[in-house]
Amino acid sequence: MSITLRQATAADVAAVLAFWRIAAENTNRSDSARAIQELITRDPQALLIAVHDEQIVGSVIAGWDGWRCHLYRFAVHPARRRQGIGRLLLDAAEQRFVALGGHRADAMVLNDNELGINVWAAAGYAPQSDCARWVKPLTLPHSSNEQGCVPD
Template sequence: MRIREFEWPDYDAVVALWTAAGSDVVPRDELVAKLTRDPELFLVAESSAGVAGVVLGTYDGRRGWILRLAVDPAQRRRGIASGLVDELERRLRALGCPRINLMVLPDNESGLRFWQSLGYLPTPDVLHTKPMLAR
C-alpha cells in the first residue's frame, strides 16, 4: 500500500469509494476550494487494485480536523485506515498543529472503537452547525 496526496484523476475512484463506504460525497467545487488551502492533507491509499482508502484533513492554523475517512469495504481490516490517519497526523504535526478534532456519530460503534484505539477521546462538546446556502 502506498499513501500519497490526492490528484484530480483520483476523483472518480474516490467518489466510488465514498459511495461504497456509505459516506457522503464531497462535491468537486468544495474540493477545489479545499485543495487551494492545504492539498497535502487530502490523502489516498493506493493498492494494486487502485484507491483503497481516503482521508480528508484540514488545518485552520489552530486545530486540525479529520473530516472524512473511508476504506473500500472489500479491503478493510488491513491497516489502511490506521496508515492513512498516521500519515495525516504526521503531516499535521509538521505544520505545528497542537490538536486534532473529528466527529463520529454516536451510533457508529465500530467508528468510536476505532478512533479510541488510536487515542482519540470523546468530549462532551455539543456540535452546532448552520448550512450556508447560496443566496
Template sequence: MSDLHIRCAAPTDIDAVLRFWRTAAEGTSISDDRDGVGRLVARDPEALLLAERDGVMVGTVIAGFDGWRCSAYRLAVAPGCRRQGIATALMEAAEQRFTALGGRRADAMVLEANERAHHTWAASGYHREDHWRRWVKPLRG
C-alpha cells in the same frame, strides 16, 4: 503494509474519490460533490490523503488544518479491506502532516451512530468529549 502507498489526491482523483465514498464512507455531506472536493484539493492540495494498493484506492482521510486546529474527516476504508491497518496508516500520515504544520491537537468528526468507527478512533488514541456538542449549519453561497 509495504504494498500500501499513501499519497495526496490530485484534481484528477475527484470523481474516483466521490465513487469511493459512496461505497466505503458512511453517510454523505452537503459538500460531497465535485465542486466541494475540488475546492478542498485546490485550497489545500495536501489535505486529502489516499491509500492505494496496486493502484486501487482502498482508503481516504481528509487531514485539514486551519492554522489553529487539526481536523480529520472522511476516514474511510473499502469494506473488503478493513481490519488490515489501512486506517491506522492513513491516520499516521495525517498526524505527521499535522505535526509538520505545527498542530497541537487533532479532532475527528465521527457519526454518532457509527459504533464501529468509535472503536477504531479509541484504539488510535482519540477520546470522546461528550461535553462538546457540535452545531452545524450548511452555508449557501
C-alpha cells in the same frame, strides 16, 4: 500487499467520490467533484488516499486551518478493513499536523456509528464531554452556487 499513501490530485476526484459512496458509513452527504477540486486547489496536501493496484482503498482529509487539526472522510474500503490501512492514513495525517505546528486533532463521529467509534477509540481518540458541535447549514444565492455550500 503494497499500499501507497499519497495526496489526491485533480485526476483522482471522480475515483474519490466513487470510493466514498462504497466506503463511507454516512451516506447523508452532499459531496461533489467541485468541492473536492476546491479542497485540492486550496490545500493540496489535505486529502490523503491509500492506493493498491491503482484503486483507492482508503482516505482521510487532514484539514489544517492554521489553528486546529480536523480529520474528515476517514474511510477504508469494506473489503480492506483490519489490514492496517486506516492506521497508515491516521499516522500520515497526524504527522502532517505535527509538521504544521498542530497540538491536537479532532474527528467528528456519528453517535450511532459503532464501527467508527471503535476505530477512533483504538487509535487513541476519545469523546470530548465538555462541548457539543453546533451546526448551521449555509446556502448561497443560486447565481453563485447552485448547490449551496457542501456540508462536511
